[in-house]
Amino acid sequence: MSERRACKVIGQARTTQRYQPKNNEEKEKLRGRIIELAEEYGRYGYRTITDMLNNEGWRIGKDAVYTIWREEGLQVPQKQPKRGRLWLADGSCIRLRPEHPNHVWSYDFVHDRTHDGKAFRILNIVDEFTKESLATFVKRKINSQDVILVLAELFLLRGIPKHIRSDNGPEFIAKRLVKWLEGLEVGPLFIQPGSPWENGYVESFNGKMRDQFLNGEIFYSLFEAKVLIERWRVHYNTVRPHSSLGGKPPAPKTIQPKLELLAV
Secondary structure (H helix, E strand, C coil), rough: CHHHHHHHHHCCHHHHCCCCCCCCHHHHHHHHHHHHHHCCCCCCHHHHEEEEEEHHCCCCHHHHHHHHHCCCCCCCCCCCCCCCCCEEECCCCCCCCCCCCCCEEEEEEECCCCCCCEEEEEEEECCCCCEEEEEEECCCCCCHHHHHHHHHHHHHHHHHCEEEEEEECCCHHHHHHHHHHHCCCCEECCCCCCCHHHHHHHHHHHHHHHHHHHHHHHHCCCCCCCHHHHHHHHHHHHCCHHHHCCCCCCCCCCCCCCCCCHHC
């Protein structure tokens, strides 16, 4: 059967049989960049990759990125469940919402181990309004005096916040820390015991650090852990898009200060 008759039978234009796809160099460059980002940041989904591409100067929508994502068989990470704001049984809201930079900071610990099995702790401090990671202090054991030293360094660099939110860990409720904060007119905000969702900002940051970084790293020494964790903090602040900030990183143009204590 001729091409003319075959196309007439199925009702298809003959020009479709003669079409030769043209190589789109720009699209192939985009495809290559998407694959590079997906390989480097394996836990980022296509929406986050889209924001990163736009921050790099590409003008591309999430649907186009998703098409390439599917064509290349890239895996989309599972979505994290959303958390609502905290309400008491009588309907009153007890969470103080951040209203401006340096209004409310929050801090908490993350635990990990070096390759030899020895444990270490990470003190994470986050500005709840800007979503910026202010410090990731790494040490085998961290006590209330260490917390004071880290905060004192941050206060000099960033200014003094109005409030600091935390759980009721012994390092955070220590009398000398609470008295020191009161002297600086910083109001501590302690969450209810057994209610980590009340400290949702830093808990969210801790989860991203665990899922997107710590779970994929082997630290052969504490010094290596300090260097790599600080490098990831700078990446989080300056490169990684944040959904609540319209796909922008928390501090894309900010020079990230490095605490001298991190090298101790």
